[in-house]
Amino acid sequence: MRATLVTLKKSASSTRWLARQANDPYVKGRIGADAGGVTYRSRSSFKLISLLDKRFPKVIVDLGAAPGGWSQVIRRKARPQDLVFALDILDMEPLKGVEVLKGDFLEQAIQKRLRARIMEGIYGGALVHPDHRDHRMVDLVLSDMMGPMTGNKLADVRTSLDLVEAASAFAFANLKEAPRVGKGDPRSTGGHLVIKFFMHPDMVEFQKQVLEPRFRKVAVPKPKESRKESSEAYFVCLGYKGDPNRL
Secondary structure (H helix, E strand, C coil): CHHHHHHHHHHHHHHHHHHHHHHCHHHHHHCCCCCCCCCCCCCHHHHHHHHCCCCCCCEEEEECCCCCHHHHHHHHHCCCCCEEEEEECCCCCCCCCCEEEECCCCCHHHHHHHHHHHHHHHHCCCCCCHHHCCCCCECEEEECCCCCCCCCHHHHHHHHHHHHHHHHHHHHHHECCCCCCCCCCCCCCCCEEEEEEECCHHHHHHHHHHHCCCEEEEECCCCCCCCCCCCEEEEEEEEECCCCCCC
16 A cells, blocks of 8 residues: 555656646747747756846856756857857767866866866967966856755755855856946956855855955846746856955
């Protein structure tokens, strides 16, 4: 009898999941039914479309990129000359116009390799000594990274915060920095950062203490494409100003 009850419970859960998927407009859109004929690689593609600013950047880094939904959106909206780099610890199918790298972003050697590929993409064969190259050349860093869920809320939040901190540190070291000029000056944009996280009081503190002092604007929108029951949200950080402690 117990086995039968478990089976029925699983069956009911599976039925609810299938029904939700069947009625989800973004799942339908992902497979092309409502996407103007475009087949997106993941549901998260629609979240990024909602979050993207109309002014499109030139050098974009997509962290936690697999299966490639965000990179796909970026490449479709980007100009031919724009550079798109995608990194994930998982395999990702090739995507035209996107340089895909595989590795664990939390390893410094992988971050170093990613930076080297960015520099090579920007400078190409230009005769510029590495010491004289401007490493702050990235316009947009995206992070959809998420660790494996354990069911332990405290551990899952800690993993999420670790990934947010790592992505932020990479962005601080590589984003274009807004010159210290008056508001409204066309040079005052600076690079942008979009990071997924799981809502928790620690994330509120991170926003106030780390992100807001470094960006002109930090918002936390919840895309309408996210499911209501999901605790995920996004930091959308616009206009990188640099280290607030630097004189």
